[in-house]
Amino acid sequence: MNSRAQPADARRYDFVVCGAGSSGSVVARRLSDDPAVRVMLVEAGGSDDDPAVHAPQLWPTNLGSERDWAFRGEPDPGLDGRSILFSMGKVLGGGSSINVMVWARGHQKDWDAMASIARDASWGYASVLDIYRKRIEDWHGAPDIERRGSAGPAHVAPPQNPHPLPIAIVDAAAECGLPTFDSPNGKMMESPAGAALSDLRVRDGKRESVFRSYLGSVADRPNLTVVTRADVLAVTFDGKSRRWAVGSAVAAAVAVVAISAFLVVGRGDGGTPPQRVALEPVAAGTGAGEVTMRADGGSTAMTVSTSGLRRPQHGYYEVWLLDPATNKMLPVGVLPPSGGSTYDLPASVIGRYSAVDVSLEPDDGNPAHSTDSVLRGTYRA
Numbered sequence: 001m002n003s004r005a006q007p008a009d010a011r012r013y014d015f016v017v018c019g020a021g022s023s024g025s026v027v028a029r030r031l032s033d034d035p036a037v038r039v040m041l042v043e044a045g046g047s048d049d050d051p052a053v054h055a056p057q058l059w060p061t062n063l064g065s066e067r068d069w070a071f072r073g074e075p076d077p078g079l080d081g082r083s084i085l086f087s088m089g090k091v092l093g094g095g096s097s098i099n100v101m102v103w104a105r106g107h108q109k110d111w112d113a114m115a116s117i118a119r120d121a122s123w124g125y126a127s128v129l130d131i132y133r134k135r136i137e138d139w140h141g142a143p144d145i146e147r148r149g150s151a152g153p154a155h156v157a158p159p160q161n162p163h164p165l166p167i168a169i170v171d172a173a174a175e176c177g178l179p180t181f182d183s184p185n186g187k188m189m190e191s192p193a194g195a196a197l198s199d200l201r202v203r204d205g206k207r208e209s210v211f212r213s214y215l216g217s218v219a220d221r222p223n224l225t226v227v228t229r230a231d232v233l234a235v236t237f238d239g240k241s242r243r244w245a246v247g248s249a250v251a252a253a254v255a256v257v258a259i260s261a262f263l264v265v266g267r268g269d270g271g272t273p274p275q276r277v278a279l280e281p282v283a284a285g286t287g288a289g290e291v292t293m294r295a296d297g298g299s300t301a302m303t304v305s306t307s308g309l310r311r312p313q314h315g316y317y318e319v320w321l322l323d324p325a326t327n328k329m330l331p332v333g334v335l336p337p338s339g340g341s342t343y344d345l346p347a348s349v350i351g352r353y354s355a356v357d358v359s360l361e362p363d364d365g366n367p368a369h370s371t372d373s374v375l376r377g378t379y380r381a
Helices: 020-032 056-062 108-118 125-138 164-175 211-219
Strands: 002-004 011-018 039-042 137-139 154-156 224-227 232-236 243-250 253-263 274-281 287-295 299-307 315-321 329-335 339-345 357-362 373-378
Touching: 011 020, 020 039, 020 056, 020 211, 056 137, 108 125, 125 137, 154 211, 211 224, 224 274, 274 357, 287 373, 299 357
Parallel strands: 002 224, 011 039, 011 253, 039 224, 137 154
Antiparallel strands: 232 243, 243 253, 274 287, 274 373, 287 299, 299 339, 315 329, 315 357, 357 373
């Protein structure tokens, strides 16, 4: 692995992976398994060679440090106007280098719901479980050959010498009638309820990030280059050569660090650019607009902004989600006079539709004042 923290002349790579967090580390490892493929991994943060990253008892000191993007939520009236810290890793390993090191694979119902939304059985629990068992996990707890893996790169183990408090909590859950399990990632993930001590990503007393699990053992690969302290500012695509150019700020200088045939963006919820969709007028003279969708875990913040809409004499504008193939529509909310608003919607709801529609609705019950859609934009093919 060639590690760089200084600008270099643009080099040609087969793949450029933006972000050395959990997903980026896995992708870079899998791509560089092919010695004929040249891979660059670009990370905005620095090295993970810091005691706070590796010592379990020091993990809270990462929060708010230089290894944390330290995003903050909008001030919340329900919290007396306070805004909450939204930590995301800015270091090799991303969030897996600064989080609480808990290993949580997801419940069977959650994965099956994902498969239903995506209309793809490969996202279902049975398919994902097979991947965990055969390609991801290296489980060091009680054997469970049906649910746990033993040959993957991700070292996972039960807590060693756990504090009496979590043990007492699990015991209390049992006294309340809840089933208890040796691990939360085995049979418990197929059960309707349960309690267990968390599995941890700690090896020989040291925290282990996804970067360390997937790339630590292949650091000498000549076909893998890791560039740190390089925040990706822009990417451009040349339609003639069908290649991407990646521009980064590296050590306070701006440089084109790589030209590649393929680009992989894995910059996390806060760093991955939001999806933007133009709202086109359905009829001439009805204005224009834009929809911005930013995913945040299981929800999506959908911001609608419009311009040029005439003020209705009778009625108001309403925002809908629309599936043109089935003509199904879901009301999202009323568009205020300012012409813009943000709506928080479950990602599962967003996934059932493919377009955003703005229509004029009558407020006096007079059908003569009803108007068809005025703006529409498709966000999913």
